[in-house]
Amino acid sequence: MSPIILLLLALALGLAGWLAARARAWSFQRSSANGRIASRPTYHAWYVALWIVIPVTLFITVWGILSPQLVTQSVLATPAASELPAFGFKRQAILSDARAVATGAAQGVFNPEARAFIGPYRDAISYYGTIGLVVTLVIAFLAGAFAFLRLKPDFAARNRVEKIVMAVLLLASLVAILTTLGIIVSLVFETVRFFGMVNPIDFLFGTQWGPDPMSSPDSPDPSRYGAIPLFWGTIYIGAIIAMIVAIPLGLMSAIYLTQYARPSWRRWLKPMLEILAGVPTVVYGYFAALTVAPAIRDVALSAGISNASSESALAAGLVMGVMIIPFVSSMADDSIAAVPSAMRDGSLAMGATTSETIRKVLVPAALPGIVAGVMLAISRAIGETMIVVMAAGAAANLTANPLEAMTTVTFQIVAMLTGEGSFDHPATLSAFALGFVLFLVTLALNFFALRVVKRFREAYE
């Protein structure tokens, strides 16, 4: 009995409970003196239906995790299991072979030994399937009966249903928070393992990066784990080159859109600018690698720079800057538009020109919002992966020359995790330490940006 079928069954039972409860509530309504009951019949119906569906769904979830293990255990308890190899791939292969045939997912077996287990698997699966079905029905019946028996003419079903709905909404909002916590915990765990092998000082302040996944994992060479070139590459591409592009362009487009553009233009331009934010970063990556980077190399070559490479920090940074423009411009746009029009009128009435008004009144008043937008944009840029993977190169250079290849934290995370090294090798684990540093930096930036935005919101309201 697969979980999907059990789930459909639960929904069917819930529907039955719903109908029964509504009929019951109707009968209350008919027999009450003034035709009124405490809650409307639909709420009685939902109360019973939720009481059936929620416990049953919980059980099915747990059972879906638990029952395969119970099945395997009971198969291993059969006499044939004594002939299995004790551990390792072979044993796993035989068991999963037999399971596949037993559930009908495969026609034949690869390992002839598996044939002996098909029968026991079939038996165990049908045995536990029956148990699952029976328990589902029992839970549905008990919970439904419990809820149904509580129905009375003066039963406050609506309040209960609303409480349940609220709890469900709370759970939904907790999912994102718990996921964040889970990410932090797993990152911290692996990072601690890494720092057990490589000294954090060497990692954070070393200037040579080049972990060798093939070296002996027991004695990593600390001089190859210096992450400074990566941090520099990340900041240089994401926070310097990209921002040199994005801040002026974003700010100017926001000023044009809020102050100069005719409404009909604004209606077109603003959404078009925001589409930029929706372009997948891979597409920007193509653009950077295939169009911008070669163009930059050609220009550099014709300017007499002979060693210009076809992958450069400049190409990645420029394209990333363009990608970030909508973030800067839409935050700047919002905060300029949020400056009360009385400020603008006041300045214009003093005889200031529109541009004086923008420079001396509107932008200073909107500055906190603009700064917050820039910080969000930076945190977005330094976390960006695809563009740098495709256009910035892989060499960990510690240089200020934008025409050279550079690498970033995100690039190295990808490189280390997809390399050939085994999972407990420090080279692989370094990806987690890098990720953790990146996470902390972007978290700090976002936190700071949100605080600035909040203060700014309070200033005018």
Place this chain on the structure above:
Amino acid sequence: MSARNVSVFYGDKKALDDVSIDIPTEYVTAFIGPSGCGKSTFLRTLNRMNDTIPSARVEGKIELDGEDIYRSRMDVVQLRARVGMVFQKPNPFPKSIYDNIAYGPKIHGTADGKDELDAIVEKSLKRAGLWNEVKDRLNDSGTALSGGQQQRLCIARAIAVDPEVILMDEPCSALDPIATAKIEELIGDLNGRYAIVIVTHSMQQAARVSQRTAFFHLGKMVEYGRTSDIFTNPLEKRTQDYITGRYG
């Protein structure tokens, strides 16, 4: 200032119909009338603040010292330096008190050096009757002042560019009675130095501060004359009805 046959349209809607008026420079002139009668619209045509509303269109002729302010060669920036404005809601810039006053002189380049700018700031604040209250905290934000102080700051800001005319659009409607009394007193002090035009909802206020009053109704100027005549002996029945509280 004088206006001849001025009409204002917002899109297709006519907000002001054929207004002609001579505003004397030596008096305070009050515009009164019920909401939506066009008095604020007319006020905003006098320094072309209606230009900031894309759909607004002005017909007719308005002259300042004999020059048509709507002629194509008129520089709006110069006009607004000569015809200042104070708004309904105090709108100091989110800058220091000093910078609020220094804003106009700086953009118009009227002050030579820091000393002269300091002098303008002090003079403007003194004329606006705010100097004694803020002289020790000129670097505090203008938005931290009370509502009445903010409005006097806005008046000081307007004075700082030394205009000929100051337009006031219901300058007391967001203020409490004590702050209102101070502003009215200030208008009395400024009278004579600047031509002042004030739009007000309060007939008592018009009677207290102005020497000339114009009554607007439904986009037309109904009657214009000495304040004492308008309030005691109006020529038009509509004026009398409004003043005696029959509508509005």
